[in-house]
Amino acid sequence: MLEVSDIHSFYDKSHVLMGVSLEVRDGELVTLLGRNGAGKTTTLKSIMGVVPPRSGRISFAGTEMTKMKSFQIARRGLCLVPEQRDIFSILTVEENLQIAKNKNSPWGIPDVYKLFPKLNERRQNPGNNLSGGEQQMLAIARALVNGPKLLILDEPTEGLAPVIVQEIVAILKDIKNTGIPVLLVEQNINVCEKLADRHYVLEQGRVVYSGTQEEFAANKAVKDRYLALQTN
Amino acid sequence: MTLYLFQVLNGLGLGMIYFLIAVGLSIIFGLLNFVNFAHGAFFLLGSYFCYQVVALTGNFWLSLLIAPVIVGAIAWFAESNLLNRVYNLPHAFQILITLGMALVIQESAIMVWGTVGKNIAVPDLLQGIVQMGDFAYPIYRLFVISFSAVIALLLWLLLERTRFGALVRAGSENTEMVSLLGVNIFKLFSITFGLGATLAGLAGVLAAPLRGADPFMGAEILGIAFVVVVIGGMGSFTGALVGGLLVGLVQSIMSSLWPPGVHLMIYGSMALVILIRPYGLFGRA
Ligand SMILES: Nc1ncnc2c1ncn2[C@@H]1O[C@H](COP(=O)(O)OP(=O)(O)O)[C@@H](O)[C@H]1O
Ligand SMILES: [Mg+2]
Numbered sequence: 001m002l003e004v005s006d007i008h009s010f011y012d013k014s015h016v017l018m019g020v021s022l023e024v025r026d027g028e029l030v031t032l033l034g035r036n037g038a039g040k041t042t043t044l045k046s047i048m049g050v051v052p053p054r055s056g057r058i059s060f061a062g063t064e065m066t067k068m069k070s071f072q073i074a075r076r077g078l079c080l081v082p083e084q085r086d087i088f089s090i091l092t093v094e095e096n097l098q099i100a101k102n103k104n105s106p107w108g109i110p111d112v113y114k115l116f117p118k119l120n121e122r123r124q125n126p127g128n129n130l131s132g133g134e135q136q137m138l139a140i141a142r143a144l145v146n147g148p149k150l151l152i153l154d155e156p157t158e159g160l161a162p163v164i165v166q167e168i169v170a171i172l173k174d175i176k177n178t179g180i181p182v183l184l185v186e187q188n189i190n191v192c193e194k195l196a197d198r199h200y201v202l203e204q205g206r207v208v209y210s211g212t213q214e215e216f217a218a219n220k221a222v223k224d225r226y227l228a229l230q231t232n
Numbered sequence: 233m234t235l236y237l238f239q240v241l242n243g244l245g246l247g248m249i250y251f252l253i254a255v256g257l258s259i260i261f262g263l264l265n266f267v268n269f270a271h272g273a274f275f276l277l278g279s280y281f282c283y284q285v286v287a288l289t290g291n292f293w294l295s296l297l298i299a300p301v302i303v304g305a306i307a308w309f310a311e312s313n314l315l316n317r318v319y320n321l322p323h324a325f326q327i328l329i330t331l332g333m334a335l336v337i338q339e340s341a342i343m344v345w346g347t348v349g350k351n352i353a354v355p356d357l358l359q360g361i362v363q364m365g366d367f368a369y370p371i372y373r374l375f376v377i378s379f380s381a382v383i384a385l386l387l388w389l390l391l392e393r394t395r396f397g398a399l400v401r402a403g404s405e406n407t408e409m410v411s412l413l414g415v416n417i418f419k420l421f422s423i424t425f426g427l428g429a430t431l432a433g434l435a436g437v438l439a440a441p442l443r444g445a446d447p448f449m450g451a452e453i454l455g456i457a458f459v460v461v462v463i464g465g466m467g468s469f470t471g472a473l474v475g476g477l478l479v480g481l482v483q484s485i486m487s488s489l490w491p492p493g494v495h496l497m498i499y500g501s502m503a504l505v506i507l508i509r510p511y512g513l514f515g516r517a
Pocket of ligand 2: 041042
């Protein structure tokens with residue numbers, strides 16, 4: 001499905017990604033792990049064309065996307081739930097969903113309200129009235145109505161209360177079960193191990209480890225070496 | 233008393249024309265993040281196209297229909313062939329290009345229509361006055377107020393009740409996220425720029441029978457539009473409406489009370505608003 005091969009990305013002169021390669025296959029949930037500043041967000045932004053890589057290739061479903069603009073990449077079904085959530089604060093919940101709505105999506109607006117009943121209660125509230133958890137739910141709901149063929153999430157549980165984290169994990173499981181592949185950046189290893197088929201670990205702009213969930217679970221050394229352990 | 237009513241109505245008409253210009257300037261700034269220095273020139277074009285259509289056909293209504301559309305088309309063309317080449321450069325370049333557009337339009341107007349102003353007659357249907365008791369008021373000015381009010385309502389519905397409007401508001405907050413939803417943000421820029429220019433052109437047509445057309449009207453109105461937008465708040469529809477009406481009323485009432493103080497009062501109220509609310513009455517930080 002998604003193939004990233006040897007991409008190099010920069011912020012101005014600062015060289016952040018130094019040859020990242022990864023792959024997400026049909027129906028898979030893959031996580032991208034690594035410490036703060038490792039380059040996870042930059043990898044996602046490169047895939048989405050927000051920080052276009054200066055070299056390397058990215059393709060999705062057999063189509064080369066390296067030279068495409070963000071909106072063209074998004075139209076091919078790559079939906080990003082960004083780290084900052086980026087809910088439109090002056091738009092209501094309903095409007096946030098309406099501008100994202102894509103008639104080819106299997107999820108309509110009523111479907112995501114069923115998935116997130118809290119959003120239904122808040123549908124006429126502006127985005128800046130939502131709690132952190134509600135914003136995250138809206139960001140995921142917005143991606144779903146946008147018709148994802150690959151869902152990409154950047155730390156969706158960051159800063160949220162444990163109950164809400166559980167709720168989001170359950171939703172991600174449901175989404176995975178519909179067969180849509182997911183690329184997930186996450187610091188919470190518990191969450192990752194519950195959901196993922198495979199893992200990549202990024203360190204200073206390079207992939208330093210990749211393995212299946214079974215391999216990763218058994219490999220304490222990788223976790224000790226590259227990840228700030230969070231086992232709550 | 234009737235003198236004040238007269239001035240208040242004049243102020244409303246003037247204010248609605250200011251609103252039509254300022255709202256486009258404000259929306260363009262909100263979404264595209266630069267001040268469009270060509271906005272006054274679009275107003276000027278509206279007035280001259282009105283003059284030209286009336287001179288050729290004698291039909292003001294035709295000019296009301298087509299002049300704003302032509303102005304919008306010119307702006308759309310300039311945006312998608314000039315401005316869109318510099319969106320990856322600092323905003324100073326975008327401002328410079330709109331300033332260049334303003335000068336080209338103004339000088340072209342002088343070449344085509346000369347430096348002497350042109351008069352445009354009030355259309356037959358709207359000539360004369362309405363008489364209410366001992367109060368008389370020109371029909372055309374009432375038409376300007378009510379027609380602009382209808383346009384303002386339609387524009388409000390467009391911005392607040394349609395997907396296009398929601399995209400403009402969303403884009404004013406975060407263009408990158410709008411692109412990530414699969415929206416061609418550059419197309420949204422073009423449409424918005426064209427829409428703003430169309431409104432300025434419409435204001436130019438409505439103002440033509442009141443003040444005529446001259447090559448320097450663009451620069452003059454741009455100054456007032458800045459004041460309106462600063463008072464109302466950049467990017468705000470309500471701000472442009474309230475700011476436009478405020479400036480129109482102040483200008484009209486002051487010109488009967490104390491004519492030399494008109495500009496003092498206008499800039500004074502702007503300074504006051506900046507002191508109390510630096511982002512304008514309806515602006516956001
Ligand atoms: N907008 C930016 N401009 C310059 N440097 C940046 C920017 N965003 C991130 N960086 C740098 O790029 C590196 C990778 O950042 P990021 O991809 O956000 O890491 P992660 O998501 O893994 O925490 C860091 O060193 C960070 O300081
Ligand atoms: Mg990050």
